[in-house]
Amino acid sequence: MDFIIKDKIIKLDKASLEGKKVVSVNSGYVANFIFDDEWDGLIKTVRFINDGDFVDVILDDTNSCKIPREVMKSGTLEVGVFAGDIQSTTPAKVS
Numbered sequence: 190m191d192f193i194i195k196d197k198i199i200k201l202d203k204a205s206l207e208g209k210k211v212v213s214v215n216s217g218y219v220a221n222f223i224f225d226d227e228w229d230g231l232i233k234t235v236r237f238i239n240d241g242d243f244v245d246v247i248l249d250d251t252n253s254c255k256i257p258r259e260v261m262k263s264g265t266l267e268v269g270v271f272a273g274d275i276q277s278t279t280p281a282k283v284s
Contacts, residue, residue, distance in 0.1 A: 190218060190256075192281055194270055195225045199277040201268075218256040222248060222270065231272035238267040238280065 191205035205221070220235065233248045239260040246254045260266055267280035 190283070191221045191223060192268060192270075193223045194228065194277055197227070197275065197278050199268065199270060199279075199281045201281045201283055218261065220254055220256050220268065222252040224252065227275065228272060231275065233270055233272045236269045236271070236280075238269070240264050 191202040193200050193202055202223075222233070222235070224233070233252065235246050235248060235254060237244050237246065237257055237260040239262055242260060244257040244259050246257065248254055256266075266283040268283065269280040270277045
């Protein structure tokens with residue numbers, strides 16, 4: 190599952206799902222993030238939110254991470270990113 194962040198706007202790249210559905214209460218989903226140059230050299234943190242619960246995950250050197258199982262429940266998963274004084278605007282939503 191790929192997310193593209195450009196001009197502080199985060200969007201789910203729906204093509205990265207290859208027609209697959211996201212199934213709640215499952216683990217093993219990997220989120221990949223593609224950033225514009227504004228984020229270069231920063232330590233980036235992703236916030237995954239679902240039904241009021243959230244988990245923050247620091248991205249690795251490949252700008253990827255596993256999506257925490259705690260937020261993989263029915264409903265809408267919201268994904269945002271921040272680093273220092275920079276943050277994405279409205280979160281990307283995955284149903």
